[in-house]
Amino acid sequence: MTEPADAKAVRAAETAVAAEAPDGAGASIRAEHLVQRFGSGRGAVLAVDDVSFELDREPARIVSLVGQSGSGKSTIARQVLGLQRPTSGAVTYGGKDVLRLNRKQRSEFRRNVQPVFQDPYAIFNPFYRVDRVFWTAVRKLTDLPNKRAADEAIRDSLRAVKLQPESVLGRYPHQLSGGQRQRIMLARIHLLRPQFVIADEPTSMLDAQTRRGFLDILQDFRVRYGITTLFITHDLSSVHYLGGDIMVINKGRIVEQGAVAEVMAAPSHDYTRLLLASVPAPDPDQRWTERIDIGQIR
């Protein structure tokens, strides 16, 4: 089920998704003139500089946010997730500021907007078995009727991301590989079926093969469950592989956005051109063995 979806299948599925969209369809995430300043005086950093964009669900899309290290991507992710209060501007979900939600609205927001973070090691509390990640999610964010149903759902979700439930449940995080841990995060997404996934460089610590499997799962989630993903990366080959839309960020500003195919074919901004120039000619075999890391561009 996680084989790379070819274009035709994707288009067919998109139509299907629009038809069976879950409740709350129509709610979109809007970033409005986000600014983030860290520190003050001489040491102040303008990490995010007037960033606006919208994440829609109809149709579900993958939107890549691409920029080199330090360009403000993680800060934007944290603002969108309501983990970081912007210096000015706001993130809205369904038209409401995500930092001013009442209890019910927040619960709705959390159910529908979920993260996948970069570091598959730090994401687990070393004190607990990995199962706890699922059980907390079940308790806080789902309506599963009882323990048995929840256990069944957890196992289903693990299988959906090609993990054997027996080989990960009951283990401590340090007993699993980076790839397994990151897949557990995807299983968590599968379990929760949010409308939006904010994935901050989720594959940067995975090897090429594992990374490809991860991207396939994201694509599969979009097709099957209508999940829109904000995919943050500095790896243009991943963006090319995923397709969808792209936003290019440089020094806290979005300098270019559009469909991946179009932007890559005809970049209109110098910075984007610079990024693309650093990517070797797309060779389908090489693409996944060599990392194209724009974090290294000066």
Add this chain to the structure above:
Amino acid sequence: MTTTLSAPKRTAGRLSLLRRSPKLTIGILLILLLVAIGLSAPLVAQAIGGGQDPTETAAFPRWLKPSGAHPLGTDQYGRDILVMVCRGVLVSLQIGAIAGLVSTVIGVIVAFVGGYLGGFVDTVLSFFTSILLVVPTFPLLITLSAYAKEVTLFEVGLMLSIFSWPFAARTIRSQVLTLRTRAYVDLAKTTNSRDLEIIFKELLPNLLPYVMVGFATSALGSIFGLIGLEVIGLGPAGVIDLGHLIFVAISTGALTLGAWPLFVVPIILLTALFAGLNLINIGLEEVYNPRLRSVSGV
């Protein structure tokens, strides 16, 4: 990752912790030995006094040399020194336990509230913590004890903890600061966990070793703070701890009269207490620090 190897399997039980750190083992053994000495006081009193209180004034001839009947001899008032020492150990330990416990509770609250919430609250709490850390507390203690004439053991412990909680708070706060930005805390937030749940379920379990270190440090500080007061004759009346015995030894010229055990034995026991608590501190750091660093990925 080689670091994952250093993580102990929690299923292996707590005993493996001791095997990993001889310092921790020796420290715990020393403290257990002192506890045993303290708890044996009633038995020793019974054996030496034979039903009578061997520490009553003129229970025995004064300045007896160590012998079978009085292994450590008697003091100026004809009191049995061994029994006084055993009781003194118990009192010192009780002081340490009370002051350590109160300090740890205050320290944990201050550290978690300030460290986790940050901002203004943290600034205020850190300010008070630093003041108590830099202000010479000994003169303050002297002043306080001048007002405290008839005080119970518990009140003395409470008084001492006013000055020792900042040590616990500082130790724990610095750890809270490093842990609160962990990805698993962010994940808990996006799972709709409340702040208190995050503090108690995500942070506190990982900080238990530091809480123990905070306890040992404050206990140590309190015990020796009180001894400082005793030795210069300003200890609260009615609290006969090891420090009080040293004061008695000095003020009655016990050393010149050949009653050296009254001075030497409390010193040896205090040294053991000091070494024991410090070894526990160092041992805990040794065992837990590398793990906290490696597994939760600094």
